[in-house]
Amino acid sequence: MTLFRLALRNALRNKVRLTLAVAGVAVALLAFVTLRTAVGSWDSAAALARRDRLVTRQKMTFIMPLPKRYVADLRATRSASGASLVAEASFASWFGGRDPARPNAFFASYAIEGKSYFDVYDEMHVDLADVRAFEDDRSGAIVGASLARDMGWKRGDRVLLESPIYPSPDRLPFAFTVRGFYESAGRSGDEKLFLFHWERLDAALPTSQRGTIGWIVSRTPAGASTDDVAAAARTIDAMFAERETETLTQDERAFTTGFLGMASAVMDVLSILSFVVLGIQGLVLANAMGMSVRERSREYASLRSMGFSRRWVARLVLTEAALVGALGAVVGAFVAWLAVGRGLAPFFERDLSFFFPVFRVTPGTLALAVGVALVTAIASGVTPAIGTARARLTEAMRRVA
Amino acid sequence: MSASIELRGVCKEYLRGAATLPILEGVDMDVPAGAFQALMGPSGSGKSTLLNLIAGLDRPTRGQVTVAGTPIHGLGDGALADFRARHVGIVFQAYNLIPVLTARENVELPLLLGSLPRAERRKRAETALRIVGLEGRYDHLPRQLSGGQEQRVAIARAIVCDPDLVIADEPTGDLDKKSAEEVLLLFRKLNRELGKTIVMVTHDPAAAEAADTVRRLDKGVLQ
Structure with missing residues (x-):
C-alpha cells in the first residue's frame, strides 16, 4: 500500500x-x-503562403479595382540590373458567383487572365488539354477538383452563376462551360476555386467600368531573396505612386496575414x-x-x-x-x-x-x-x-x- | 514498553458564539503504565474529550497532559501527529476502516509513516491480524467481514506499530454481545500479554468490567 x-x-x-x-x-x-x-x-x-509571390492591390482598400494596363506596365518593368522585375504576372477579379440552384454552396469565383494565372500559381496543376480547351472557349471555366466533386460537375457541364457584384446586362445568370479541373500540389493549395475568363466579365460591364481588375499577382525570378522580393514590392508601388491609382504590394504571406487579420x-x-x-x-x-x-x-x-x-x-x-x-x-x-x-x-x-x-x-x-x-x-x-x-x-x- | 498517563488541572472549553462552554474542569488523572482503565459517564460528560486529549487529538485549554513521559499539551500539529504515530493506537466505535482496502492493507496503513520496506510492512500487518485472530481474512474487504471482525481489524491496525497506549472509544458500541465479548477478550489479552496501556470509554457496565479500574466522569469532573 x-x-x-x-x-x-x-x-x-x-x-x-x-x-x-x-x-x-x-x-x-x-x-x-x-x-x-x-x-x-x-x-x-x-504560414503556408509563398514569399516569392507578390500581390498588388489598390492602396486604400482591397475592394477597389486597379487599371488592367498596370499588368502590362509591371511585366515591362526592369530591375536595376536590367532583368525583368517579376518572372510571371497575372491578375484576377473577385466575382462572388453563386449557383442560383444551390445558393448555400459557398465557393470563391475569380475572373482570371487564363494561362498566365496558372504560370504564377505553379502549384495548380491543370492538364494541357484542359488549358487549351479553356483558352479556346471564352465561356469556359477551370474548376478546383474538390469543388467539382462537391458540386458534381463534369467536363462539358453548363454552369450558371449569378453575382451580386456584377449583374449581367440581360439580368440572366452568367453561363459557363466546365473545360477542366485543377489539382493543387502541396498543402497550401485550395481546390475550391471557380476560374473563368476575365474578358467574359469585362464584356458584361458598362463601358465606364471596363478595363479594371481586382488585383495583380506576380512571381519574382527564381532564387530571389527576401530582400529582393521586398525591393520588388517597393519598386512596383513606387512605379504607380504618381499614377491615378496608387498600389500596395505585399508578398503573399503578408497579404494573407492581412486578409485573415480581419x-x-x-x-x-x-x-x-x-x-x-x-x-x-x-x-x-x-x-x-x-x-x-x-x-x-x-x-x-x-x-x-x-x-x-x-x-x-x-x-x-x-x-x-x-x-x-x-x-x-x-x-x-x-x-x-x-x-x-x-x-x-x-x-x-x-x-x-x-x-x-x-x-x-x-x-x-x-x-x-x-x-x-x-x-x-x-x-x-x-x-x-x-x-x-x-x-x-x-x-x-x-x-x- | 507501555505508557503512563498524567493529567494535571486539565480544563477544556469550547466557544459557542460568544459563550464559553466548559467540557472538562480541573481533571487530574493518573494511569500507570500497563494499566487497563475504563471511563464511564453519561452522554456529554466529557469522556470523548478526555480521550482526545490523552490521544493527542486535541490540546487542553489549560493544564498539563503527559503521556509516556512526553508533555503533549504544548506540541504543535506536526509534533502531535508524530507523537500519535509512535505512541498511540486508536480504536473507534465505527471501526473507520477504509472500505476499498483489504484487511491487510488497512492494517498496513499506519506503517506507511515509517520507512519499512513493503515486504516487512506486509509481514507485520499479517502478524497483527494473526494476533487478533483473523488469519485467513487478509484479503477480505471490510464489507466482507462481520462487525466483530471489522473491529478486530481496527484493533490490529491500532497495534501494528506497537504503540505504548491503546485508546478505545466505545469499541463495543456497535457490536452484538458475542462479538463484544471477543473484542473485550482481545483488549485484555493486549493488556496482559503485550503490556499495552489501555484507556477505554464505554457506556456498557459489562464492558467496563473487562478493565482493571473504572473511572467515572460527570459534567466534566472526574470522580
Whole structure:
C-alpha cells in the first residue's frame, strides 16, 4: 500500500462519478483541441503562403479595382540590373458567383487572365488539354477538383452563376462551360476555386467600368531573396505612386496575414474560449472532488488520528484529483485525436481549405491540452485538499466516533 | 514498553458564539503504565474529550497532559501527529476502516509513516491480524467481514506499530454481545500479554468490567 495506490483506489471507488468526471474532462479536452486546432490552422494559412509571390492591390482598400494596363506596365518593368522585375504576372477579379440552384454552396469565383494565372500559381496543376480547351472557349471555366466533386460537375457541364457584384446586362445568370479541373500540389493549395475568363466579365460591364481588375499577382525570378522580393514590392508601388491609382504590394504571406487579420478577433475569442472550456471543466471536477472528499471526511480524520500529517492527507486528495484528470486527459486526447484528426480534419481541409488549409491535431496541441487538463485537475483538488487538511481533527472525529 | 498517563488541572472549553462552554474542569488523572482503565459517564460528560486529549487529538485549554513521559499539551500539529504515530493506537466505535482496502492493507496503513520496506510492512500487518485472530481474512474487504471482525481489524491496525497506549472509544458500541465479548477478550489479552496501556470509554457496565479500574466522569469532573 502506498499513497498513490490509496489515491487510485479512492478514485475508482465511485464508478459512476468517475465515469462522469472522466467524460467531462474528455469532452472539455475535445473542445479545447478542436478550438486550438482551428486557431493554429487559421494561422497556418498565412504560414503556408509563398514569399516569392507578390500581390498588388489598390492602396486604400482591397475592394477597389486597379487599371488592367498596370499588368502590362509591371511585366515591362526592369530591375536595376536590367532583368525583368517579376518572372510571371497575372491578375484576377473577385466575382462572388453563386449557383442560383444551390445558393448555400459557398465557393470563391475569380475572373482570371487564363494561362498566365496558372504560370504564377505553379502549384495548380491543370492538364494541357484542359488549358487549351479553356483558352479556346471564352465561356469556359477551370474548376478546383474538390469543388467539382462537391458540386458534381463534369467536363462539358453548363454552369450558371449569378453575382451580386456584377449583374449581367440581360439580368440572366452568367453561363459557363466546365473545360477542366485543377489539382493543387502541396498543402497550401485550395481546390475550391471557380476560374473563368476575365474578358467574359469585362464584356458584361458598362463601358465606364471596363478595363479594371481586382488585383495583380506576380512571381519574382527564381532564387530571389527576401530582400529582393521586398525591393520588388517597393519598386512596383513606387512605379504607380504618381499614377491615378496608387498600389500596395505585399508578398503573399503578408497579404494573407492581412486578409485573415480581419477575422483575427474571432480567432482571439476562440483562443480564449478554449481555455475557458478547460476552466469550466476544472470547476466541474472540483465539485466532484468536493463531494468525494466530503463523503470521506471520516476516513481522512481517521488517517490523521493514526499520525498522518495534514500535508500527507492533502497530497492524497491532490493525487486523486490528478489521477482523475490524467485519466480524463488520456481519454480526451485519444478522442480528440480521433474525432478532430480523422473526423473534422478531412471536412475542414476539403470544404474550408482557404481558411484552414492544414487542419491537423499536432502533438504540441495534444501535449498542451493534456498539460492544461492536468494542471486544472490538480487545481480542482486544491480547495477540497486544503479543507480536509485544515479541518479540526476533533470536529471531524465527532463524526467518526 | 507501555505508557503512563498524567493529567494535571486539565480544563477544556469550547466557544459557542460568544459563550464559553466548559467540557472538562480541573481533571487530574493518573494511569500507570500497563494499566487497563475504563471511563464511564453519561452522554456529554466529557469522556470523548478526555480521550482526545490523552490521544493527542486535541490540546487542553489549560493544564498539563503527559503521556509516556512526553508533555503533549504544548506540541504543535506536526509534533502531535508524530507523537500519535509512535505512541498511540486508536480504536473507534465505527471501526473507520477504509472500505476499498483489504484487511491487510488497512492494517498496513499506519506503517506507511515509517520507512519499512513493503515486504516487512506486509509481514507485520499479517502478524497483527494473526494476533487478533483473523488469519485467513487478509484479503477480505471490510464489507466482507462481520462487525466483530471489522473491529478486530481496527484493533490490529491500532497495534501494528506497537504503540505504548491503546485508546478505545466505545469499541463495543456497535457490536452484538458475542462479538463484544471477543473484542473485550482481545483488549485484555493486549493488556496482559503485550503490556499495552489501555484507556477505554464505554457506556456498557459489562464492558467496563473487562478493565482493571473504572473511572467515572460527570459534567466534566472526574470522580
